[in-house]
Structure formats: C-alpha cells, structure tokens
Amino acid sequence: MLYNSRDLGYEVEIDIGTPPQKFTMNIDTGSSDLWVASTACPASSCPVPLYSSAQSSTANITSSAVSIIYGLGSANGTYVKDTVTIGGLSVQQQQFGSMNAVDMMFVQNGQPIDDGKVKSSGLLGLAFDGLIAGDLRTAYPTVMDSLINQNLIAQPLFSIYLNYINATGWAGELILGGTDASKYTGQISYAPVVTFSTSASSGTNGTYLYWAVPAQGISLTTGSQNPPTTTATTFPKPLVAVVDTGSTLSYLPANVLSAILTALGNNYVMPSPTSQGLYQLWNCNVPDFVLTINIQLATSLTGGATGTTTTLTVKASDLVQPGNGYCYLGVTDNTSLAGSPIDMLLGDSFLRNSYLVFDIGQKRVGFAPSVFTSNSSTSASSSGPNSANPSSPTSHASASSSLSVSGLAVLAITMFTTLLAL
16 A cells, blocks of 8 residues: 655655665655665655665665656665565565665654654655666666566556645555556546657667656636636647656746636735745635646657647646645646756646556556545555556556657656755
8 A cells, every 4th residue: 555645756665685674664655766874874854754774685786876866855875675565565686775875765854754754765656767876877777677577476567645635644646567447437548658868869768767648738717716717738849748756846847836826816826926836725625616627747748739638637626735834736837847858847736636557568657536535544555556466557548659759868857846945
C-alpha cells in the first residue's frame, strides 16, 4: 500500500539487506534513483531509520560516489549493491545510493517534515534509467528494470492509485507487474512517452528519461454559471508534460494558469501569489461544480495537434492543497522549468483523480478515472504492493511512438515543494 503523508508525498515500504532492514520511501515517477539515508548521516539532518551496510551480509559497497541535487535539498553518498525487497519481491544486488549527507530532505527550518507517524528514509525513483544521477551519469538497472530482468513480475509495468487528498494513512496502492481493476472505472486509455535528445539532428532516436506525454489542449468548464460554460484551447503543437507523483504541485504554462485563475475567480482564490509563487485560497472548501479541467493527451505522436486524444480530468477539489493552517491552489506557473524541454509538470494535484499505469514495455502512460475510497489502514502490511494475479491493462489505440526534444537540460525535480517551507 501507499502512505499519504500530510498530503505532501506518497510512501511505500521496502526492505534492504540480509537480514532485512525495513524502511518507507517516497515514490517518485519524476526521478530514477533509489537511495536511503545511511548510519553515517548525522541525526540533525537524518532523524529517520537508517541503513547500515555493515549489518547486511549481502551488501557490496562500490567505489562510485553519488550526488543528487533536487529543487529543495540534496543527497550525497556512495553506491551500494544489496538485496531490495518490495511487496514480497526480492531483487538481488540492486544498486542504490547509501547517503551520508542529506540536506533539507527530512528536516527544514529545524523541524522534521514527516507527519510524525511514518518517517521516510529516502526515495524510490520510478522513471527511466536515463535519469540516473551517478557521478558520470552511467546508467544502471533501476528497481523496475531489475524486477523485469530477474523475471519477478508478470508484465513490464507498474500502476499507482493515489486516492483522494484527504484519504491519509495507508490508503493508496502500488501494483508491480499489473493493475487493480477495483480502483478505476471504464477503460484505461494511453498516451505515448516522449523521448529527449541533445540535438535537433537526433530525429526520433532520443532517450527515455521522464514519464513525459504530449498534451494537445485543455478545456475548462465552470459550473458557477447557469448553464455551465466551457472554454477549450488547442495548443499550436503538443506540449511536453511530465507525469510526476513526486511533486505535490502541478506546474503549468502561464496562459493555462491564468485561465484557471480566471475560471475560479476572486471568490475562491486570492488575486496575487505569495512570495513562493503560490495562490492562497480564501477557504479550503472549493466545490467540484466550480471548475472541471480536462487535459487532452495525444494517443499518438503522428497525429499532430488535431489527432485523437485521451483525457485527464481534474476536479476543483483536487486543486485544494493544505499547508500550515491555510489552503493553496495546487498549481503554479512553469517558471522553474525555464530552459528545459519540459512545458508542464503534472503533480499529485492533477493525478489523484486518475488511476495511473506506467507501461515500460510499450513506453506509454495509461489513465482511467479513479474509484475513491475512504478505506485506510494503520499498517502497510495489510496489503503490500505485489504482482500476484495482475489484471492486464486494457488495450487502447496508442502506438509506442516518440518525440525528440532538442536542447535537453536535465532537471532535478524535488519530491517536496515550497509548501514545506511555509
């Protein structure tokens, strides 16, 4: 299961080493490395359960250093290979970062950033191995690569169910190797993953880095008027949108954010952003009828801006982000993405309403409407992530296409946001 930590991140339990050392990790589809704080990290910056390679009979310490810089914080250490178990599936000699110096990932302004119930000890990256953050950026098999290569899962994919924002505790789900049909309705529809290249001459022979999909347009339906009104915009060319469960907020082009602010109006959102670029809400209760956002994602990269689409739907209540006694709009502008080939980042505020399928084999991301449930558990052991009896993803018209993006500037997208500093 996945733990919803103060609406700021989602965590999963894993074991590392022999005998197993138990940890919870933030899941992040916007990065690729697995890393854990080690016993060499001081308690002042790592007040969390710590990994000890000396206590594991299967640990192999490498000579390679690892340094990862995020939008907020950093982690530095050494690569280790050891047994990693997730959902009862044990990967042998999985490479990961054993971090002895961690800054602003567990503590900010002298205070722990966890909810006091479950302490995250690191990060489980679920993006492609092209994003591996080693000192020479030498790719190695990610956890998902290893699960596939060691024949531990039925299909080369994983699926994520975040549940609604107030379903705190162990209320979400990570399925390795399949999907859970009880967590969504209708059919799963797919959008192809975009590739990235370092030069325009690379054509379509780019590298898979992020779970990035092409967005063709957006429509906003406001229900505060009778009858409801819908405004639709088709982008001149598909925009690159990263699907990132490790980001609380969603980052959108200025014109899209402006349209959302206009649709909500001053009755719900304050007209000017805070110094952190966030928009505070007048209250934390924004009815769903006020606004529905539909993002049209291309089902093929060969159809241009007018091709067939799959739709990602976001309700007004999904955009309400609690933060230190106030509520904020869960979207902001994409200024932080400037200089990169990424146009928008779809974080948890845009993803909770959808059941997500990340298909490594066919290089595509699937979306289906989530079935929200109030069921939660005080323990992850009641239902761990697993690949037992997985259901197959529903086929949909989507080819394994790719779009090369020139001028790649590698981004390090943090699993935490400026909300933590408020």
